[in-house]
Amino acid sequence: MVITCPKCQHTNDAATGKPMETCPQCGVIYARAALAQAQQRQAETVRSRVRAAAPEANAPGFVERVGWYLCLSGAVLAGVELAWTFAKAESAPQQAAGAALALGLAAIPYCFARALQMLMRR
Ligand SMILES: [Zn+2]
Structure with a gap:
């Protein structure tokens, strides 16, 4: 052999x-x-x-990236809104309204981005 x-x-x-x-x-x-x-x-x-x-x-797709960029800009706007509110608000209701607006600016795009991410998952 x-x-x-x-x-x-x-x-x-x-x-x-x-x-x-x-x-x-x-x-x-x-x-x-x-x-x-x-x-x-x-x-x-x-x-x-x-x-x-x-x-x-692993790489996020185009739609997911758009969602996360929206989330990022929402967070930046929320930070600006919050700083502006506490610098310029003249009453507690104005402060509360500004804080609520800032929270919405941060939370809504985040929920949007997370939903897009889950929907685009393979
Ligand atoms: Zn050998």
């Missing part, structure tokens, strides 16, 4: 095919070297599949 060593490529014309047979050239056990090579190929396949799948699984 002829076996070509998976490690050193030596061709053994006098191979027996026994499970623990070793290569006369480099001393590796044929079965173990073949298994290691198969595992390496399998690991490489898994890595390439993960690499191929990851970007589209």
Whole structure:
């Protein structure tokens, strides 16, 4: 029987095919070297599949990004509104109205963005 060593490529014309047979050239056990090579190929396949799948699984789509930009601008507006309210409001009802408006400016775009994100989920 002829076996070509998976490690050193030596061709053994006098191979027996026994499970623990070793290569006369480099001393590796044929079965173990073949298994290691198969595992390496399998690991490489898994890595390439993960690499191929990851970007589209993790990156937000266009609609999701629009939602999150709206959320960001809502948060900035809410901060400005809150600062303006506490700097300029002349009464407690004015402060309360300003704070409520700021809360709405921050919360509504956030809910909108979260809803879009969930709806766009694959
Ligand atoms: Zn060998």
